[in-house]
Amino acid sequence: MKIYVIGKQKKEVEKLKRIIKELNYELNDKYPDIVLSFGGDGSLFIAERLYPGIPKLPVRDKSLCLLCNRLKLKNIIDKLLLDKFSITENNKIEGIIKKKNKSIRLIGMNDIVIRNNEPYHAIRFKVKVNKKMFFKLPEEIIGDGIVASTALGSTGYFHSITRKKFKKGIGIAFNNPTQKIKPIKGKNLKAVFKLIRNTAEVSVDNNEKTYVMNKGDKIVIRESKEKYRIVKI
Incomplete structure (x- = not known):
């Protein structure tokens, strides 16, 4: 070996x-x-x-x-x-940032975080889940952004925001919105985040490389087909 x-x-x-x-x-x-x-x-x-x-x-x-x-x-x-020993498999999370001239694919095992690039400015954005407004989400959300996580990630930043965890699929938590918005979680979720005003920064897990989103940019987030494998003893 x-x-x-x-x-x-x-x-x-x-x-x-x-x-x-x-x-x-x-x-x-x-x-x-x-x-x-x-x-x-x-x-x-x-x-x-x-x-x-x-x-x-x-x-x-x-x-x-x-x-x-x-x-x-x-x-x-x-x-x-x-x-x-045994080996367990779990799906990662992926996001595709769609800008005017290019697309950027992100992949992580914990979470994808989208937050205001300027801490003194909130951002305005829309979120659609599975091609529709989910759980009566506001047409326009004002806040610091969202945290999209796997089940593993739900014990971290996602839990800090929502005080909730989950075991399957992915979850979306809304970070400091002006309106109270329940987190979304489940299997086969596809979330589309569109930035309406100001700039946002996107990070994956603890990777120091981050990406900037500008007005009009979108990111499509879903459970990835790629898996991470953990050895259990």
Whole structure:
């Protein structure tokens, strides 16, 4: 089995690599069978961006990680050696930003966040779900934006806004709107966000690369066919 390790704590990552070598696993950064993500959720998101679709084994450090195994490192490696693990699959979330001259595809495992680019200005926008106004949404919404999340992401920013979680599909939370708007969640949702006034910034997971939306730009958000895979021990 070919394994690679990703993490922000260099000393611990090197320790992990030594253990892997001692157990006669192959360290391979080009074609790994499993990627060990050492750290919190952020390390896991980075690992998925670098190695999309390759099974990830999240291993906890002192950071918060909802999917991280709590077993000691040696026990984790031993279970890999004995094939005592399973792999779960979950859909990612995707968004396509549609500008006048181009389209930009975004993909994440946690959430896509659209918010006001200028913190001193709210944005005006419309949201349609499945080609219609969903749950009697206002024709025009004024607020800081939206958070579109997977079930995994529903425990983070989505939950901070709504105090709710979900287990399937995607969810849309409205961030600081002037009117009270219930979150939308479910399977097979397709949300179209259109910016009406001011500028907005779009981010995916913890990726530092962001995108600017201008007046008239749209983003289409849905559950992706692409999946992320998590090793369970």
